[in-house]
Each structure stands twice: as structure tokens, then as C-alpha cells.
Amino acid sequence: MRRVHEFSIAEALLAQVLRHAPTGAQVREVEIRVGALRGIEPEALQMSWEAVTHETAVAGCTLKMDLQPWTITCPECGRSWTSPIPFVDCTCGNTAPAPVGGDELDLVSMTVDEEET
Amino acid sequence: MSGQTRTVRLPIAERVLEANDEIAAGVRVELARRSIFAIDLIGAPGSGKTALLETTLRALSGRRRPAVLVGDLATRRDGDRLARWCDRVIQISTGEGCHLEAGQVRLALGQVDLEGVDLLFIENVGNLICPVGFDLGQTAKVGLFSLTEGDDKAAKHPYLVTAADLLLLNKIDLAPYLSFDRAAFEADVHLLNPHVPILEVSATTGAGLEAWLAWLDRGVARARGASAT
Ligand SMILES: Nc1nc2c(ncn2[C@@H]2O[C@H](COP(=O)(O)OP(=O)(O)OP(=O)(O)O)[C@@H](O)[C@H]2O)c(=O)[nH]1
Ligand SMILES: [Mg+2]
Ligand SMILES: [Zn+2]
Ligand SMILES: [Zn+2]
Numbered sequence: 001m002r003r004v005h006e007f008s009i010a011e012a013l014l015a016q017v018l019r020h021a022p023t024g025a026q027v028r029e030v031e032i033r034v035g036a037l038r039g040i041e042p043e044a045l046q047m048s049w050e051a052v053t054h055e056t057a058v059a060g061c062t063l064k065m066d067l068q069p070w071t072i073t074c075p076e077c078g079r080s081w082t083s084p085i086p087f088v089d090c091t092c093g094n095t096a097p098a099p100v101g102g103d104e105l106d107l108v109s110m111t112v113d114e115e116e117t
Numbered sequence: 118m119s120g121q122t123r124t125v126r127l128p129i130a131e132r133v134l135e136a137n138d139e140i141a142a143g144v145r146v147e148l149a150r151r152s153i154f155a156i157d158l159i160g161a162p163g164s165g166k167t168a169l170l171e172t173t174l175r176a177l178s179g180r181r182r183p184a185v186l187v188g189d190l191a192t193r194r195d196g197d198r199l200a201r202w203c204d205r206v207i208q209i210s211t212g213e214g215c216h217l218e219a220g221q222v223r224l225a226l227g228q229v230d231l232e233g234v235d236l237l238f239i240e241n242v243g244n245l246i247c248p249v250g251f252d253l254g255q256t257a258k259v260g261l262f263s264l265t266e267g268d269d270k271a272a273k274h275p276y277l278v279t280a281a282d283l284l285l286l287n288k289i290d291l292a293p294y295l296s297f298d299r300a301a302f303e304a305d306v307h308l309l310n311p312h313v314p315i316l317e318v319s320a321t322t323g324a325g326l327e328a329w330l331a332w333l334d335r336g337v338a339r340a341r342g343a344s345a346t
Contacts, residue, residue, distance in 0.1 A: 107129045
């Protein structure tokens with residue numbers, strides 16, 4: 001597949017998941033949190049994840065993405081709201097309220113099936 | 118007895134690029150120890166990263182002891198161009214990789230004599246998105262946009278704009294031929310990053326170079342001061 005920006009992130013995530021997976025456990029789901037600044041295309045990351053995990057110990061493991069929106073603040077009227085895109089107009093008529101996004105890219109949790117002892 | 122499984126959620130809370138960031142932190146410590154001001158130069162393919170470095174290295178000759186790392190997908194061309202102006206140039210072939218990673222920088226730094234070097238330029242792979250998220254251990258990130266790309270490119274690449282310590286707007290010599298709205302570009306930049314300076318330059322004519330060189334001088338002075346304490 002084409003080398004998209006999301007591919008290297010999927011590769012780094014896979015290495016990290018394999019590092020954290022308890023021995024003998026089957027990883028079912030991986031949950032990540034992604035700040036708006038990262039500009040991640042969820043479909044591209046999902047496809048990359050499937051590609052990099054294919055035929056590995058975590059093949060078939062679900063990737064859950066918690067995509068953080070932009071926080072928009074309007075200095076004219078004091079309103080603040082969230083938006084999937086950074087450049088939006090305010091209802092007060094201001095065409096340039098300020099967008100603030102996070103740059104986090106974190107592995108939040110892993111859900112695993114463990115053998116009962 | 119086996120067959121009985123239970124599902125558990127394990128909280129992790131770790132950065133996905135933790136492994137890269139850790140190497141970058143090591144590089145940063147080493148560069149600081151050597152009082153080197155290191156720049157990660159990020160811009161689109163063809164924005165003029167190599168051209169700017171050529172002009173800059175020529176202007177700095179005799180004044181500074183720079184070293185250059187240059188990431189390139191498939192060729193040695195950029196490295197060869199830069200080697201005409203600086204004898205400490207390391208080419209990093211990234212192959213398929215669309216960005217540099219800290220491990221590649223650490224490896225390349227091991228191949229160059231850093232004795233007396235005060236300024237390190239790292240030309241990242243031509244790409245406005247991917248390189249921004251990978252810390253290389255640099256002291257400053259410089260984003261390079263150019264007039265030919267269009268005035269909407271800052272708005273379309275908010276991560277670079279917010280992460281940059283300095284933005285350069287290159288190919289200013291072409292302004293008469295293009296309908297690039299500099300005020301609109303600047304307004305988008307400052308909505309995303311209110312304090313980042315923007316310097317207009319032309320790598321080919323040398324216009325605006327003094328302000329860029331002065332910015333570099335201040336960075337070198339700061340790097341020196343920081344390691345003296
Ligand atoms: N007119 C004009 N042309 C420029 C300027 N800077 C660079 N160019 C031209 O733009 C083209 C690309 O320049 P490079 O320096 O190779 O760009 P780059 O960003 O290093 O490209 P990659 O490394 O391939 O990503 C060349 O033909 C340069 O001569 C400038 O300030 N003015
Ligand atoms: Mg180049
Ligand atoms: Zn408003
Ligand atoms: Zn990349």
C-alpha cells in the first residue's frame with residue numbers, strides 16, 4: 001500500500017503493543033487517543049493498522065481511536081466550542097475565532113484475553 | 118485446567134512515539150553538551166530547503182562551523198549540492214520513509230566530526246505532515262513554506278505551524294508573478310500560533326537573508342549560554 005503518514009504511526013503502535021502485551025494473552029483491542037493537531041485520517045490509520053498487524057500475534061485486534069476535536073474560542077463574544085475542523089466562523093459574525101488543538105498521540109489501554117489461573 | 122479465559126482492560130497511558138522520543142531526548146542532551154544549535158527544517162517537496170541551506174552555508178562560511186544532515190528519499194543529490202558549501206554533510210537515505218526519525222539522526226551524528234561545530238541543520242524529507250510529529254532532538258523547528266505552494270498551506274498544515282519556532286516564507290522573489298495573499302497567510306499562521314515569527318526570504322536572490330542569519334546567531338548564542346551555566 002501507499003506510504004501514508006499514518007503507516008509509520010501504525011508501525012510504532014504495533015511495536016509498542018507487542019512490548020506491552022502480557023505473555024500468553026491475546027490482545028483484542030487497542031485504544032489510542034489522538035489530538036486534533038496530529039491530522040490523522042481515521043480510515044488511513046485503520047487500514048494501516050490492519051496491514052501492519054496482518055500475520056502477527058495481534059492480527060485481528062481492533063483499533064479504537066479516540067479523536068480529539070479542536071477547541072474554538074471566539075475573542076469577540078467569548079463563546080467556546082469544539083469542532084472537527086480548525087477554521088470556522090462564529091455565530092456572532094467573527095470569521096476568525098482561534099482554534100486550539102492537542103498534539104497527543106497516546107496508547108490509552110489494551111484489552112486482552114487472559115488464561116484464568 | 119485450561120480453556121477458561123477472562124477479558125481485562127489494561128490501562129497503559131504511554132506516547133505511541135515513546136521509543137523515538139527517548140532517543141531524541143538523548144540526542145538533545147548530547148547536542149546541548151556540545152553547545153550546538155540544531156534546526157529541524159521542515160517543508161514541502163520543492164519548497165527550497167536545500168536551496169536555502171546552500172545560500173545560508175555560503176553566507177556563514179568563515180563565520181560559523183556548521184554541520185548538515187539531509188534526509189532524502191532516493192537520491193544523494195541534496196547531499197552533493199550541500200557538500201559544495203560545507204565539508205560536514207551526512208546524507209540519510211530514508212528509502213520509503215517519509216520523515217526522519219531520531220534513531221537516524223543519532224546514527225548520522227556518529228559519522229560526523231562535531232568538534233567545534235556550533236550549528237546543525239537537519240533537512241527533513243520533503244513533507245509538511247509526517248516529520249512534524251517525530252522529535253529529532255533539535256533545538257528549534259523551522260517550517261519552510263514557499264510562495265509557489267499557495268497562501269492556504271499554513272491553514273492546511275496546522276501541526277507544523279503550531280510546532281514551529283520560526284516560519285520562513287521562501288521564493289519571495291516570485292511575488293510579482295503570483296497571487297499569493299501574504300496578509301491572509303500571516304493571519305492563518307497567527308490564529309494557530311500567535312507568537313511565531315515569519316521571515317520572508319528568497320534562497321535564490323538572497324533577499325531577507327540578514328534577518329534569518331540574525332535569528333541563527335541568536336540561537337547559537339543561546340545554545341552557548343545554556344551550556345555555560
Ligand atoms: N525563484 C526561486 N526559486 C527557488 C527558491 N528557492 C528554491 N527555488 C527553486 O525551487 C526548486 C526546488 O528547490 P530545492 O532546494 O531542491 O527544494 P527542496 O525543498 O530541498 O526539495 P526536496 O528536498 O526535494 O523536498 C529548485 O528549482 C530551486 O532552484 C527561491 O527563493 N526563488
Ligand atoms: Mg532538498
Ligand atoms: Zn463570537
Ligand atoms: Zn513519514
